[in-house]
């Protein structure tokens with residue numbers, strides 16, 4: 001920081017500096033130039049498939065580069081900084097970006113994000129987020145309807161799937177455990193949740209934040225398709241009860257992160273109902289099929305859920321972060337937090353328009369405007385088109401892998417996540433071979449592929465997030481992997 005500060009010119013007087021910072025004209029000029037630069041970046045990555053997706057550099061190289069920067073403020077360094085950032089970051093807009101589940105942002109949503117940034121509303125309270133709270137309600141109400149939650153349901157938008165899952169589990173505990181833990185802290189009771197061993201780690205983390213400890217996260221093994229084995233639920237619940245655990249919630253993954261497989265939500269919902277448990281569905285990634293006619297069946301049973309999470313910043317082209325958390329019984333969403341904030345709102349009153357009553361954030365970013373802009377411009381059809389396209393592409397890619405005897409699929413993909421490995425080696429060398437293949441492909445930088453462990457074995461993993469990715473890109477990926485394996 002001191003290096004950065006010393007780079008600033010002390011000769012500008014404070015008032016001139018303030019005028020310069022807030023100059024509308026400078027914003028206009030820099031903004032136009034910036035948009036040109038970003039549009040050129042988009043054009044370049046879309047047309048030059050052989051350009052780098054992953055500019056490989058070590059953490060030390062990256063740190064040294066940014067530490068060494070000493071630009072003169074008079075030169076308005078935004079363009080240069082942006083170009084440096086592009087040169088030294090993963091190019092998610094590149095069609096061969098097939099790595100993590102980060103949204104490949106619709107440029108329009110990024111423009112809407114700029115609006116949110118300039119307006120900088122405190123979206124948690126109505127007075128500071130008049131439009132934001134209303135827009136948020138419009139989006140959540142429509143999604144509740146899609147699930148089949150209405151009447152009486154509601155929802156909120158919050159900063160990411162991890163936070164939304166924690167919020168949902170806090171609500172579950174507030175509703176299902178009559179002792180007032182919020183007020184009195186934990187009694188000696190040992191609380192627990194049931195979840196798949198393949199659930200996203202944030203569910204485990206949420207449970208531990210809530211003081212459940214490792215014993216309070218009952219992880220159910222999965223079947224060969226990496227779905228929670230629902231046939232084990234009764235016996236695991238009974239065993240937990242014998243150990244004195246009080247189970248209050250069951251979580252379904254739709255889909256699970258590593259494999260992209262959807263849990264059986266019908267069976268989970270029925271189990272939860274039978275035992276009076278809260279049923280939460282983590283649809284952070286795969287909940288987006290709510291918009292699809294072709295793949296909506298994967299969420300069959302979601303209507304049985306008490307709460308549901310879906311990230312717009314994964315499948316739905318929205319810049320991070322933008323997560324919806326929906327509640328079947330809207331009253332429950334007010335049970336999560338009982339915080340007095342006299343300067344902000346009246347206590348103990350249900351007010352949809354003061355959304356911070358139901359979310360963690362106090363200063364809350366206006367996440368809804370990006371989503372709303374996409375919906376107003378392209379309609380739900382845009383979401384449907386992208387989800388269908390990417391899920392179909394995953395099935396085509398799985399077909400290519402099946403036809404190539406040098407590769408093996410971990411399981412048939414249900415979503416746009418495909419796990420596979422190169423299998424031309426002895427069994428005990430496969431993990432190392434695939435690990436080194438991924439290292440080689442990252443060193444080369446022309447594709448961005450990730451990896452995962454499934455059943456303790458090493459798999460290459462792609463999330464087909466980019467609607468510009470084609471079958472040809474994936475065919476060439478297999479060729480590239482074969483080539484690298486032969487080196």
Ligand SMILES: Cc1ncc(COP(=O)(O)O)c(C=O)c1O
Nearest residue numbers: 160161162200255257282284285
């Ligand atoms: C199924 C699932 N749940 C939760 C999360 C966490 O969401 P976020 O990254 O928005 O916190 C992820 C992220 O990959 C996920 O795949």
